Amino acid sequence: MFRRKNKRKRDKYDVIANVIVIFFALLSLFPLYWLITSSFKNSADVVKMPPDWFPTTFNINNYIDVFSNQPALKWAMNSVVVSLVATIALIIVSSLAAYAFSKLQFRGKNIIFIIFISSLMVPKEVLIVPLYRIVDNLGMVNTLHGMIWPNVATAFGVFLLKGFFDSIPDSLRESARMDGASEFKTFIKIMLPLVKPGIGALFILYFVQVWNDYVWQLVIGQDEGVKTLMVGTATLMQDLNPNFAYKMAGATVAAIPLLVIFIFFQRYFTRGLTMGAEKG
Incomplete structure (x- = not known):
């Protein structure tokens, strides 16, 4: 009787x-809903008060104008190339x-790792001026290379993946070495497949970060041909008489690839975060 009462209470x-969880989930999805529905409205309907919670019009001309009047397809391709190459x-x-750092032994390993991790405490905005001078000296301003390679020089991925390699028993590596496998073969064939959840989580997190890296892409890519979708969409906001629905369509186009990436990698992302929580 007591157990049944407790079960009913639980x-x-x-x-x-x-x-409560469903309520907050719907609440967090509301900005996305408002963005997508507003992209099909007329400009006046986007800013009217009280707002139309459900669009009374279904205008696809906003999307047609984005791709016909602006090089949105080129911007999208630039964003995909920059984000994908930098992430890989x-x-x-x-x-x-x-x-x-996890499995090999060499002098000064702990000190070097601490220096790596300490670099994460420096905001990227502080490094923009010196980083721009380096990129300029290398002749990579107004190129996709200038947007890609500085994003690779970060310790975030090392910090994330080291925890996954630490969870792998050293006995696996020792067994592979006893069987005659080289260090590189041990890494590729045995260790790397075991950290796939961490790689999946890193892929999503960093792809989104590079995709949304507006400030650095704005500084490096001033020419129309090398603008990314984030920078190009932001330029749509500079009109004196803005068409808000037109801009909502551009923002929706910029958001869709991130949704697709998350849908395809969510299994690895969730498993990676879960494994990280278990280790903590």
């Missing part, structure tokens, strides 16, 4: 908790460095 609390390069460099 079920009641579970229902209340689920209702970061994963390659970070996984190698994280494996070295």
Whole structure:
């Protein structure tokens, strides 16, 4: 009788908790809903008060204008190239460095790792001027290379992946070495597949970060041909008589790739965060 009463009480609390979670989930999705629905409205309907919670018009001309009057497709391709290449390069460099810090023994390893992690405390905005001078001296201003490679020089991926390599027993590496596998083969064939959840989480987190890296892309890419979607969409806001629905359409186009990336990698992302929580 007492157990049944406790079970009924727990079920009641579970229902209340689920209702609260669903409410806040819908609340967090509301800006996305407002962005997408506003992109199909007329400009006057976007700013009218009281607002139309459901669009009374369905105007696809906003999207047609974005792609016909602006090089939005070129901007989108630039964003995809910059984000994808920078993220893949970061994963390659970070996984190698994280494996070295986790499994290899060399002099000054702990000190070097502390220096790496300390660099995360320096805001990127502080480094913009010296970083721009370096990129300018290398002749990479107004190029996609100037947007890509500075994003690879960060310790974030090393910090994230080292925790995953630390969770792998050293006995696996020792067994592989006894079987005659080289260090690189051990890393590729045994260690790397075991940290796939961490790589998936890093891919999503860093792809989104580079995609949204508006300030650095604005500084480096001033020419129309090298603008990214974030910078190009922001330039739509500079009109004296802005068409707000037109700008909502541009912002929606910029948001769609991030949603697609998260949908495809959410399994690894969730598993990576869960494994990180278990380690903590």
